[in-house]
Amino acid sequence: MVQQGSDGPHALDPLGDPQQEDLDLAHSLSALSTLSTGLDLEVLLTRVASFAVQAIPGADGAGLTLLELDRPDLIVKSADFVREIDSIQYAIKEGPCISAAAQGLTMRSGSLGGDPRWPHFGPRAGRLGVHSVLSLPLVTPAGIVGAMNVYARSKNAFDERAEVLGETFAVPAAISVHNAQILAQTARAMARLQDALKGRAMIDQAIGILRSRGGGTVEEAFDRLRKISQAEHTKMTEVGRTIVDEAVRRADARRVQ
Template sequence: MPDYDAQPGRVPHDDPSSAQREADEIDLNAGMRGVAGLVADARGVTELLADVAEFAARAIPNVDGASVTLLQPQHVVPRLQTCAATAEFVEEIDDAQYSELREGPCITCMQTGRAVVSGSLGSDDRWPHFGGRVARMGVHSALSLPLVVGEEVIGAINTYARTRDAFGEHAVLLGSQFAGTAAVSVYNAQLLASTRERTEHLQRALVNRAVIDQAIGIIRSRTGAGSEDAVDRLKRMSQAENVKLVVVAERLVDEAVRRARARHRP
């Protein structure tokens, strides 16, 4: 049984029948196969995460809505951001948790790296502001599962239910298994997207460098200036017009091409 943080003083009723357990296992296995087969490929990470949230909502018992939240470490202060949700009320809950109240099961889950369960959010002393807000929305149970790769927490799967005590040990067990598979798929999607972004950035840099070199050559041919002087002139044009160096360079090259074509017209 995975280690998890349960609501203090509350013991959920969690004794599904053997038939229900078998049905839950089928749903879990289908969800894990679906998540394991996801590839970022031509789709973006956001689209892939939407699929993960949908699979989670079906693979974990008693879920009324689910979301996938990722840690955004590129910010000065790393922050959480919901990247996909299966329902609007989930987006509202997560937004209040991260942006306004700064407390809740997902934040605790990300801090501890352990699954977090609440069966009565309105009376959960761990998050007095968050719990009351969500209970007034008619949502009473929460299960947050960390997405862990190696020893690093990269995000979380959050599930919510309108009934009380919706997530017992059975749901935590299945959810933890699903989150383990989902974490690998999410991490691979992020890695692929990052690699693609770096490749595109490098390609743009190479193209920009070629255009700038062409513009420098045009300035030298027109003015007889040396290489450094031509670069300085290009920079001064960029600063005077308050536009990027590559934009000025592209304009010079385009102008030179137009002039050349005009000269060769019959």
């Protein structure tokens, strides 16, 4: 279901070529299906936004916002002017992308400057020469993962057919984006686990060094590490690394002598 602005529904562009538009959509969907999951997340999202410009007639540029838990939302663009427009709506927390993601509904406007739904965002976008928008929520079985903003400088650039084409593209786009997000989250979790394991190994080495110097149990050596960490306001991993590095330097010095 679409939420429309005061400009009302638009008639199909008599100059439009439905057959060519269908071909453009097919090419975009084909390109979308061949995206490598090995791409950097931001690169992949940017390509999805670029494919949206190709798929939706009348588009001059597109942006994609990925909603992230416990991290800042990731925002990408297919054209430089999109970054400026999207920055406005996220700064003032008002705009079609925010509405689309929050409500799970397509947002379309052909006259942003006078659209009552976004009284602060719309005029600022209009002053920058951007008058039309088609915002599409990215919906997956797991929920809404973000939204895609497609912009045009001309007024009334997106008609009902453009909206249908956009929503058709948004379905597989949402799945591609969600899969890439899951892979990126998994990679971050693995990196944190590896860091934790490296940190634990460093602490274990430091405990061994402390016991070799002063004796005592593992628990007593660990307690000494903890007290140094608290006194120096430094993570135990860093304290352990300092102890290990110092032990290595001493060993190297003895070998030189």
